[in-house]
Amino acid sequence: MGFNKNNNYKPFTSKVWLSSPTMHNGAEMKYVQEAYDTNWMSTVGDNINEVEKIAAKKAGVKYAVALSCGTAALHLCVKFAGEKLYGKPEIGHGAVEGKKVFCSDMTFAATLNPVVYEGGIPVFIDTERDSWNMDPVALEKAFELYPDVKLVISAELYGFSGDIKRIKEICEEHGALLIEDAAEAMGATWDGKQCGSYGDYAAVSYNGNKIITGSAGGCLLTNDLEVANKARKWSTQARENAAWYQHEEVGYNYRMSNVIAGVIRGQYDYLEEHIAQKKAVFERYKEGLKDLPIQMNPFDEKRCVPNYWLSALIIDKDAMCKQVRSDNEALYISEKGKSCPTEILEAISSINAEGRPIWKPMHMQPMYRMNEFITVNGSARAKTNAYIAGELEDVGEDIFNRGLCLPSDNKMTAEQQDVIIEVIKRCFGK
């Protein structure tokens, strides 16, 4: 089956990426060079200390702990929360072993992998249609069904926050701790407060495709000195204060490298510039695609200031052509005036640009097919027949079926973006 709605555009000679690293004429190299020249090629050094200061200040929290990646930060958050809630586990057991943890459903698996590392059982909370983030109403439903749950992990999708303040309130009403996965949302705000400052513990990421990058890296953010101290200790192999290697608990090699910290230190000066560029990309799509039966990432314009990390769109229900996806393939039937994510992704890829499907919801992943999934109508697993009959709203699945991420690179030119917009229009026969 061929994609044939727009073969008159030549592929870009250099690929337009979804979101790629952007370095700034030596601004980052200066700090890397310093580390090199002074032999601080280690997991100790000025760059690490500076990144921690800058990250905490930017997020408006007291402490940041620089780690090897955002996933490591989330892992230490889960471990700390688990020990605080349930006590220190026996050797060989996880900190949330056998415990249910409420998790965002439409997100990258890294949000909740650490729950599984620590033996926990993710319970997925459906997505809010107006924000694509964890639905506070579904979260309240989840607490009604499982009042003993004491830990929630919520991620901000693509740099557009939902009502994370309400999520935190609900957690407090139920005596639960909140881990905020702000990996995609650095620099975004809700009610004027930075993403990463709402959770009891939070993580940001400097992965290569994030809004700023060190090639890798992450920070744990918190106002709690005890977590910050624990995370520093655990991330450097959990050595006790003794002349020899003395150990009272298990450790990890999770500390950030001072070389990578140099890159991140230099990048922070450009965070606002990157956000402005990403916003311009979003606005251009919004304007260019305004006559199509689609909507861009939804957000509450009064309360959320996004960082616009990834521009995404969702196709109106009645403008969807038929599309079927198996575990690893997708097929669609091309139809005049209609389109689907698979067709648009093919069109984008045919001109050497990179789009991506929306994060496939966790409750649809083979690995989690037995895990509980809570929608605004209650437990989808408990109401299997109604669920299969499509009587339960499954917002995440619907957004996954109709949505896609657009090439959102901050180095894409307006001309390149115009071509991408034209190619998308042609999918709808415009």
Ligand SMILES: *Cc1c(COP(=O)(O)O)cnc(C)c1O
């Ligand atoms: C990127 C990402 C992470 C993981 O960050 P790393 O630094 O790559 O480990 C976690 N959660 C979400 C939502 C992400 O997008």
